[in-house]
Amino acid sequence: MPRVHIPAPARDLTGGEVELEVEATSVRRLIGALDERFPGFADRVLEDGELKPGLRVAVDGHVRAMGLLAQLEPDSQVHFLLAIGGG
């Protein structure tokens, strides 16, 4: 099952859980599943059905250009990160 890393400021919703296994085949589905288990999670990461401005999803350490549409493999590791501006 894909594993998702819960950002520290959202751990109030997960009762302190840092890493969770979630049955999902895409990032969008993963967020949906998390929101069912931990109501309010989707509001923390989505705005009008899209990732909040500036929020990015990394799968296996790489920020995915596809965002919510990125597909997940059974062994994927998912992170929520903020966009990083270079110089």
Added chain:
Amino acid sequence: MAKQRIVSTSINGNPVEFLAAPRQTLLEVLRDNLDLIGTKEGCSNGNCGACTVIFNGRPVDSCLVLAVEAEGGELETIEGVALTDGLHVIQDAFLGQAALQCGICTPGFIMSTKALLEENASPSEDEIRFHLAGNLCRCTGYDKIVRAVQQAAEGVTN
């Protein structure tokens, strides 16, 4: 506006006359009136060397020279450095040593280098660094610029 004056000079070996207002700098006239845009502006107060031209054989910051002061003088700008059949050894050396990144400082460095090598054909590294200290480059860390000047000096002496 104050009355403009006719100024007669030689630029890159050609006689040139231009009209200049008393408060116009040489840099402004070169770039805006004479279309010699190879001379760059980085600070317009004598602190960066991007505007360096050779005036009567000496390197000067053209932003600190009033255009009317050029009367009767001889000016060399970056546009006059290349030969008709190719680049000057200094220009070749800057390219060969990759001595530029963004290149905005490059015309100024080439003019300062030309003035240096005309005065001292085989400068030491310390002399090179001392002589070029009025030219700022924010991209290269100067290492490759110093190499280029060393290569050019060899080319000038050989």
Added chain:
Amino acid sequence: MATVEDRQFRVEPFPGGTPGNQRLVEEGRLPDYDVVGTRPIRHDGTDKVTGRARYGADIKLSGLLQGYVLRSPHAHARIVSIDTSRAAEVPGVHAVCTNADMPSADHRAGDLGEGMVDWYHLNQNVLANDKVLYTGHAVAAVAADSVHIAEEAARLIEVEYEVLPPVLDVREARGADAPVLNDDVRTDRQPAGETGDTPTNVAKHFHYEKGDVDAGFAAAELVIEREFTTETVHQGYIEPHTATAFWSPDGKITVWTSTQGSFMIRMQVAELLDVAISKVKVVPMEIGGGFGGKIAVYLQPVAAVLSRLSGRPVKLNMDRSNVFDATGPTPGSYMKVKIGVDAEGKITAGEAELLFEAGAFPGSPINPGCMCVFACYDVPNGRIDGYDICVNKPRSNAYRAPGSTHVALATETIVDEICEAQGICPVEFRLKNAVKEGDERVDGVTYPPVGMWETIKAVELSDHWQSPLEGPNRGRGIASGFWFNFGGNSVVAATVNEDGTVSLIEGSTDIGGTRASVAMQLAEILGIAAEDVTPTVVDTDSIGHTDVTGGSRTCHATGLAAIKAAEDIQAQLRQRAAMLWDVESEQVEYGDGATLTGPEGKTISFQEISGKLTQTGGPVVGRGSVNADKHGGAFGTHIADVEVDPDTGKVQVLRYTVVQDVGTAIHPSYVEGQMQGGAAQGIGWALNEEYHYGDDGRLHNASFLDYRIPTCYDLPDIETIIVEVPNPGHPFGVRGVGEVPIVPPPAAMANAIFRATGVRMRSLPMSPPKMLHELLASDG
């Protein structure tokens, strides 16, 4: 399996460089390329050494007006009224504008690819109508026949201000009784936290936590906690900002400007002026340096508005004081960092509290600061809190590895103290604690293959490290640093010419030789010479969306697009050869030496087939379009030797070596140039550079005379050791190079200064007065 420790390495000269340009080579593993790794003359070189290259301020158009921007003399004030009527009457004035001439903006976040912008804040930064938040904040602009007329007219604009107290320090600005700059700002807890509900200067609070931090510190044998401060600094590009715009009667806006990202300028201009992006064409001129500071718009929308009002093209140039007053900078900071190690010198825990100046509007690089603070080391337990805090200084902008240089000063200085206290060699400590593939950062991300360990190995093997440093008041320090690098959108189109050359067009503006490094990657795939590719940077109407030249992404991502374009050309040429030979294209191979081979020993060269394109179906154009997301992060480690004058406090750099993992060096000369130039900026930041503000919030040193960047007389030769641990996400292994080299210098210099004097400097810059003060204090 052989561990990394068993592998054999040596440091040797990098072919084609000077003796100071070296590389780390692993026995039995040398890259094998024809074009990659060579040093051709850059394609745009001749124009740049003859003065023909056209930079932003060099544009000439018929009917061109010159503009002047009126700026705030106050650091913090409410604008009561603006009266432009007298200025408009001056003969030779064609237009006067204020914020009221721009469409009003609302609070919406815009995504500039690598960073975020709030459109209302950007609108207010371009021309203020509510409050001015720093000295130099633009309030109105004039277009006239000459810049002198425009300036005189601008002085007749009457602005009535209600002056407010400024706040300049991050610790004061987050206090409960500090004046609040923006009454719309609320603390946003990130990532994925809640947003506060009271007006504040603290725009963001980032929080990362991993493992059991308290247990980690409890298990430590030695815990060191220190506080650090750094001052506001500027990117210091030599070319001031400039923009020229023409708003045509058909509604189309053309902008000529020098920028790191023409598509980002297009998006900002379109959004701020409320027109479709297709109505805006941005023509990128050559750019005289950016380092992160030429991504946001300042003058571009104002020039466009003045053009609309006057019906003529309008040019706006900043002078140097405007550049310092109102652009850049990168934030000053306050940092408290704590690291614990066990008896063997292994890190057990780390904790950091980081306060960065946002400047007038939210947006400091606090998040990357948080993510970089422990990025070089395997830290099993960590807690990081970072705050983005508004103060009355210009809106901060990216500067080369944004945020990472600040935090490296803290972490790397503490690491050096730990080494000193435990009697461990700083190289050994870093070899032991360096992150490797599979290690998890405090923010939770796991590293792919990275080269931190290899950079330390290269230090250990270097001539510099192995040569003793002798003499009084001298010392040697090392420090490491990290940057993520970036991928993003890039597009390349490449046309095969009849003479066997290729014309390559791209949207990435070239700040430091990327025309060459992109062209070389296409040449490598096609098996032709770099000189047989002609790269051209084109405007936003002529190529697809390409992200900024920044984030160390261009050689990686635009390079990937060039590789794709080359592969597309190969596929099309195989079809053409198949047509010529009357075989299937699957039977044709594009092989080494730019030769296509078919059945029965048929061969045709790239050059020959290029001459037969019209008869086989027309010209061949290769396309490459990517949104790259497999960039590789990179590490650098620097060695600094210094001598400190005990009488003046002046620090002289005696010898300096930059070691960096670049993945693969495409054009080693420009890779070395990035490493050297970044180090020079870092040394300037370490020793001299800072914004000096008066208590009234006025900037006192807005010139290159008083804001001293290093000259060539201040610096020694800068030696380089290129480390090449290939990035698996790029066919040649490119990671990116531009940002990492600015990160280690302040810490490397501070550590060297300690070895020279016994004094720990924890505040930048380590300028002579500060240095002398500490030296005298330590004597007493």
